Amino acid sequence: MATADVRSILRVPCRLVADPTSMTTAFPHGGTALGIAARITLRPNAQYKTITAEEFGGQVVDRVYCGEAPTLSCVLRGWDADVISRTFPNTSVGSGSGKYYIQYEPDYSGQNRPGYLMTGKAFKLFLSPEALNFAPALLIYNAIPAWDEAAEIAFRDDSEATLPLVFHCLPSSAGRVYEYGWPEDLNVT
Numbered sequence: 681m682a683t684a685d686v687r688s689i690l691r692v693p694c695r696l697v698a699d700p701t702s703m704t705t706a707f708p709h710g711g712t713a714l715g716i717a718a719r720i721t722l723r724p725n726a727q728y729k730t731i732t733a734e735e736f737g738g739q740v741v742d743r744v745y746c747g748e749a750p751t752l753s754c755v756l757r758g759w760d761a762d763v764i765s766r767t768f769p770n771t772s773v774g775s776g777s778g779k780y781y782i783q784y785e786p787d788y789s790g791q792n793r794p795g796y797l798m799t800g801k802a803f804k805l806f807l808s809p810e811a812l813n814f815a816p817a818l819l820i821y822n823a824i825p826a827w828d829e830a831a832e833i834a835f836r837d838d839s840e841a842t843l844p845l846v847f848h849c850l851p852s853s854a855g856r857v858y859e860y861g862w863p864e865d866l867n868v869t
Contacts, residue, residue, distance in 0.1 A: 692815045694720065696754070697806040698766055700819075703863045707808050714767075715760030718842070720807065722818060722860070725749040750849040750858060752805070752820060753828060755842035766803065767825035767845055769796060798824045798848075804868070805847055817863040821852035 696717050701710030727746040732738050756763055764780040765771050769792045771780050786793050792800075805823035809815035828844035835841060849857050859866045 690815055692809050694807040694809045694815075694817070696720075696763075697808050698762070698803045700804065700806040700808075700868055703817075703866055703868060707812075709806060709808060709868075711804075711806065712762050712766075715763040716757040717754040718757050720752065720754040722858075723751050723753070725751060748857070750820075752807075752818070752823065752847040752849065753845065754847075755844050757840060757842055763843075766801065768827070769798065769801065798826060799850070801825055802850070804852075806868075809863070812863055816861050817866060818858060818860045819866045819868065820847060820849045820858045821854075821856040822850045823847040824850060 695707065696714035697708045697711040698714055699711040700708065703709060707713070726748045729744045729746055730740055731742040731744060733741045759779075761780045764782060768782045770783050770785070772783055773779065774781055783791070785791055802822050802824045805820040807818040809817050824847065826846050826848065828846045831844040833841055833843065851857050856867075
């Protein structure tokens with residue numbers, strides 16, 4: 681049995697990586713680094729049903745685990761071409777700047793219109809801890825990026841103009857959704 685030790689309390693600053701290929705190589709682990717992110721949070725969104733017994737006056741006698749609908753949320757702190765092109769449904773490269781930008785013109789030819797299935801943007805997402813050998817990591821096998829539905833982008837000088845994202849975690853073709861643990865134990869294939 682483990683003994684409580686305040687030295688084992690974790691803080692896990694990490695970086696986002698798209699499509700890693702190896703946990704044994706240095707960051708970005710054979711994948712693509714996805715800029716600077718903050719406030720990274722996994723929400724398992726576990727579902728349970730309560731079982732009650734009439735013979736005991738409606739007393740709760742058990743709980744049934746009904747699966748999860750996990751999401752990972754974060755805010756992007758910079759304007760990174762890899763993040764912009766991989767995560768937003770409609771992007772273009774500027775003819776003047778040569779940089780990616782986000783556009784929403786649903787009637788424009790070549791745009792992903794409302795009704796577009798976001799699985800076309802799905803990729804494997806790895807949260808690489810900065811202290812890779814001393815902290816658990818998270819690997820999502822089929823992450824579908826989307827704007828956070830309550831997204832607000834601040835255009836003022838007293839706060840950062842962050843881009844709020846949510847990654848919906850769906851099963852891969854092998855049925856895997858996510859693994860959370862020590863990097864050397866995670867299966868990237």
